[in-house]
Amino acid sequence: MASVTMTVNGKSVTADVDPRTLLAQFVREHLRLTGTHVGCDTSQCGACVVHVDGKAVKACTMLAVQADGCEVLTIEGLANGAELHPMQAAFREHHGLQCGYCTPGMIMTAVDMVNRLGSDLDEATIRHELEGNICRCTGYHNIVRAVETGAKAMTEGGARQAAE
Amino acid sequence: MHAFEYHRPSNVRQAAALLQKNEDAKIVAGGHTLLPTMKQRLAAPSALVDLGAMGELRGIEKKGRAVVIGAMSTHADVATSDVVAEAIPGLAKLAELIGDPAVRHRGTIGGSIANNDPAADYPAACIGLGATIITNKRKIVAEEFFTGMFDTALDEGEIITKVSFPIPAKAAYAKFRNPASRYALAGVFVSKRGSDIRVAVTGAGSDGVFRWSEAEEALAKRFAPKSLDGMSPPASGMNTDIHADAEYRAHLVGVMARRAVAAATGR
Incomplete structure (x- = not known):
């Protein structure tokens, strides 16, 4: 041990x-x-x-x-108590999942993506960066939209926090 | 995975001593080849010696006319290094093409080189740039280091500490990836440094990484993609497996070599 x-x-x-x-x-x-x-x-x-x-x-x-x-x-x-992390909220808003099995990994990868590349992510970048996450339901379309929205919301949240 | 003892030494000397004491011990760097192999029980070391705690093995610096990369530097470290991007952008690009973002956060240059997977990317960069592999015991030039599929010149208990890449005038890497594994079906690293022209091929050869000398001679006349028009290495030396047969791999090597030269010359 x-x-x-x-x-x-x-x-x-x-x-x-x-x-x-x-x-x-x-x-x-x-x-x-x-x-x-x-x-x-x-x-x-x-x-x-x-x-x-x-x-x-x-x-x-x-x-x-x-x-x-x-x-x-x-x-x-990720969540702050009952308040979802902006990336989680974006996945809910866009229904970035079908069965949901890949979702935790998708969200953790998406947050890492924003941490490394910033929040202004185009579709091609998001799809490329998600290459190590597989959705067997093939529900990528909404996942990509969710990441795009979540990324923007992460900066807005950060800016709001900084202003407070 | 079979059980093993785990050691996390804090310096290279301790690690070497542990390896000497445990005959069946293996070094683990990022673990992205070794751990999957152990899960499949294709490897069952009695002990793992983890190099993860050694800051001394990490870091990238320009030293004279070379870029020296610590063995425990991750693919992400190399891909995002300003030093590498400025001196050998083709090497940064190669690191960026390995695996996926999470894999690049763990996989290391030292681990990749020590494993010498015939489809790994770094062996092509080492030979394609004329690198020197530095261990706790000696310095080994790349051509003498890679001695065949999954085989290297490393002795028992020898640990790679750094890799030194001479800075070329021009260099680039082009890779045709297996769409599932992202390993190279054919990857070609080309470079030009004075009269030293190198074309190193990974993923395709049946005995691992190799220099494609006919292409080097053609490029010596003129370092341009056109010099390689219609050329591909003989299929007899290429690997055949479920992913691609030898003829297809030979064809891909020609295409990747032309693309690499085009990228290196900004065409």
Whole structure:
């Protein structure tokens, strides 16, 4: 067993884990944060995307012990209490999902996209940046619209916060 | 995945000592090849030595006429580095074509080179730019480093610390990606540095990365896409698998080489 300590959604967590525990398994089974989904388990589909130290990663292809000392953000950590994160709200508004299985990973990837590239994202950029997230319902059209809207809302929210 | 011991040393010396002590231990860098391989039980190391805690292995700097990249630099680090973008934009572009954004946040240049997957991108850049691979023990020139499919000149317990890329006058990479895996079905890195002209091919050769000398000779006369008109390497040396047969790969190498030269010369 190996001891890991990390911050998950703002809370410090320490646990003894078998070193082969994947980060995705750790957040789902040890922390009961089941919003992070495992689709393909081969780092192709992106359902398991979380942020580690502010960067989107595929939690099925990282060991929990590799995240020792890191800040981890999962889909559960995005909303501010009952108030959805602007990207979540945009996915609801545009119905950027069909079955919803890929949605947590799509949203975490979309937030990472805005963090890296800013909020003025054209359709081609969004589609290209989503290449590591697969929607088996093929509902990409509304996902792309949701990311576009969510990206804009993220800056507006940020600007409003800064003004307050 | 089979059970293993996990070690996270804080410097290269400790890592080397751990590797020496555990015969079946493997180094894990970003883990984006090793962990999937372990899940499939194609690899079952007794221990993992994680290089993730070593800041000394990360970082990109211009040193004289070369760009030196720390082995634990991620593909995203290389793709977004101002130093790389200015000195060898073709290398930044190559890093940007690996996997997807989340994969690029974890996968590392050292891991890619040490694994020498026949469809990986970095081996083409190393040979295509005449890079030197620097380890905890020695310096190895790229042509001597890649010794065949999934095989390198690395000894047991030897750790890549840096890769030094000489800055070329012109260079570019063109890749035909497998649409599912994003690995190269054929990827060609071309460069020109004085009279040193290189055409390195990945993804296509049945024994991994190779230099396409006929194309280099043609480009030595004139470094332009037209010089390669109608050329492709012999299909006999190409790989055949479910994704593409040898003839198709040979054809793609010609097309990618012309595209790379066009990109390198701004045509």
